[in-house]
Amino acid sequence: MKVPSSGQDGVISGEQIAHFRHELLTPLNHILGLTEIQMDEAADTGIQDYVPALAEINAGGRGLLGMIEKELVPLSRSSDLERLSGRLQSEAGRTLVQSRRLAEQVRAISPDAAADVDLVSSAVEKLISISREIA
């Protein structure tokens, strides 16, 4: 993603922020949707014991969503955006560790569930990469 250049004095336009928000929300939708699907289907796939781990990853996604909606949207200075980018990367990094670990835990029980959790990890990686690019 090519980041539109900032204006004078590191001021970021509302249009740029809306663009960043849209870019970040796409992988975030995948993180939330896939973890919720796996929680719904846990009884069928046999991974009921891992529902708390899925809920934790989902909560991590919700936390990131809160940061995007409450902290990114009102931003107007590039220095603030840099700080937020660092925090998004750090929070998402924690979620990535959890999703990678969960995928390995459930792989022997349900390859299908593990494949979905792998997709969650890919979405978190994408979100980290976008967060890095916007700073």
Next chain:
Amino acid sequence: MPRVLLVEDNEMNRDMLSRRLVRRGFQVTVAEDGQAGVDMAATESPDIILMDMSLPILDGWEATRRLKARQETQAIPLIALTAHAMAGDRDRALQAGCDDYDTKPIEFERLLEKIDRLLTANLSS
């Protein structure tokens, strides 16, 4: 079994929502752009349409206007889905002819309530 036409260009969003709807007893057909959505609504006559508004070829706003202008599709309830929870978007969606509006990330239970409400209203009208 209620039939849903899901118009969404993002493959993973489309697959996720389809899976969840099928699990709840809906029959789902999908279209990947606004023009395909307009065409499929006419040929498939779904019970309800879920329309992403950021679509290629024909965006969701224009696709909705066309669906609501055509006699054979205007009575099909339509819910707009958008990632832009910006001020005025809800009014814009309703003005374009959408029967309801929801934002992404999708809160699935909330969306189901909206679908049920529109399907029930359409049955009784």
